[in-house]
Amino acid sequence: MTKVRRRRKWNILAIASVVLAALLSIIGVTSLNVDQVPGRDSLRLSSASRALTTSADRLPRDGWSSQRGESLSGSEIQADIESLDDAKYHVKIGVYSNSTYDLDLSIPSFSSNGYVWMRWKQPLQDYLEANNTDLQEHISLLNALLSDADPVLHPVQDKPAVLSDGTYYQLYTYVGRFYIDSATFKRFPFLTISLPIAIEADDVAGGLGYTKLRFEPDIRNSGMGLYAGTGIIGWLNRGWSIAEYRHNYATNFGLGGLDRDYSLIVYDITFGTSSWSSFWRLMLPLLVVMVMVLLVFKIRPDEQDARAGIPVTVLLTLVFLQQVYRGELPDLPFLTFLDLVYVIAYVITLFAFVLLVWIGRRYADMERMPLGEARDNLSIRLELLDEVWPLSMVLFCSVAVVTAWVLIPPGS
Known part of the structure; x- marks a missing residue:
């Protein structure tokens, strides 16, 4: 029990460190941001x-x-x-x-x-x-x-x-x-x-x-x-x-x-541009890659190496796909709709990787637990998480993508 408490303490400390680093990064980037001076013509x-x-x-x-x-x-x-x-x-x-x-x-x-x-x-x-x-x-x-x-x-x-x-x-x-x-x-x-x-x-x-x-x-x-x-x-x-x-x-x-x-x-x-042509050429490859992230939790839990390796591969693929389409555009001072979709994809992929590592640790703990009610309850919770993850992420992606599109000003 003492070991579990110590691990939980370090997990909380790690989360707090990540949140603090993110806040400092946002503050730093914001302070370095350059305001555009409008022309007078x-x-x-x-x-x-x-x-x-x-x-x-x-x-x-x-x-x-x-x-x-x-x-x-x-x-x-x-x-x-x-x-x-x-x-x-x-x-x-x-x-x-x-x-x-x-x-x-x-x-x-x-x-x-x-x-x-x-x-x-x-x-x-x-x-x-x-x-x-x-x-x-x-x-x-x-x-x-x-x-x-x-x-x-x-x-x-x-x-x-x-x-x-x-x-x-x-x-x-x-x-x-x-x-x-x-x-x-x-x-x-x-x-x-x-x-x-x-x-x-x-x-x-x-x-x-x-x-x-x-x-x-x-x-x-x-x-x-x-x-x-x-x-x-x-x-x-x-x-x-x-x-x-x-x-x-x-x-x-x-x-x-x-x-x-x-x-x-x-x-x-x-x-x-043709909306269907743009979808098949740029959106469909991204959609296929993200389906792999959603289905990674359907792989057997004892194949932990394969489960943890897929998000890393997907992350590298996302970087490559984004660089390909970015080469067609000028250096823009704002994010395009497709950029926002990729930001959502990065967040989901990173969250999936962290969750897989956490689940892997829980399965390792479960194997060391004696047979009994506590082990059965942990197994049920982990299986439920594997089932809920794809549905929850599909819902999150749908809401986030629609929101990103709706917030674009008309005609811009």
Whole structure:
């Protein structure tokens, strides 16, 4: 009895040490955590016509929206409408993507080529001629990345054409690599990603600021071509959108005055992963491995070496599986849904290993006990634990996984 009490005392001390170490680790990691400083630039969805779903009751079930920034509200809407009408220069911009390809989530970025066209009236043409410039010299592809193909607009005609209504028209081609700013990485592997092309007025001096130059999306003629919606193998196309935003730079570029605002067009194509493909490819292997942990207690108690070895093997397998899918993603400052599922799997595997060691010690004690009621009661309790473990862990896993999914904010 004295030996049993001494062992129980050491077990309590060991548990207390583990809890204390865990608390100290949490405190230490929390103290080292870095808080993100938000950028001061902002995007606001303008009042111009758009091909973009903004109503919450019309969004898909996962809450995904291609909208960047916040919508205007209240008196801001009317003020923006008046600003649109009062702007001296207007340019109608359309985008038609021929193909999208070479998606790289680790950066994240994609490649694309297609057409951009612009229509403008005489006042803007007079401004361009007075400054001896072309319109493309005042336009930039804001999210373009350095690549083998210079991501700029190339005019198809040498000079803009004059249409029958007196407006000027210029068609451009583009090809390049572009940065991805919006994706539901928190829901990985059930991922939705937006492939944008951002077109903005490039005029630091302020002559073509938001109050003077406004872009208007050509929602009727914009779209995507044959290979734009199918060019990324393994992804499902969810449609395209185009809208104008007010881009506020939190600087006046050293020229004095207020912060600068510019008109910005964002055209994007949205892709999503197949839920069934993601499940079979990433979730099913994890599920099979965890079933092994649940069934380890069905192995005969006298095979203690085999019982204790399975959780160790499963733990190594979990580490390998997680490293494989993590290689597809950028370094994220948060845990994805699949990361949370693996955390649950790690906890269950560790708990199973500790429980197996404890049960093994109890069976060893039982073998040294004389035949009688005490030995029979211990045997019944250990057998009951072997029966209850799989059911209790299935219930715990189900609740934990569902909770992790429900707590993900809509659209993120």
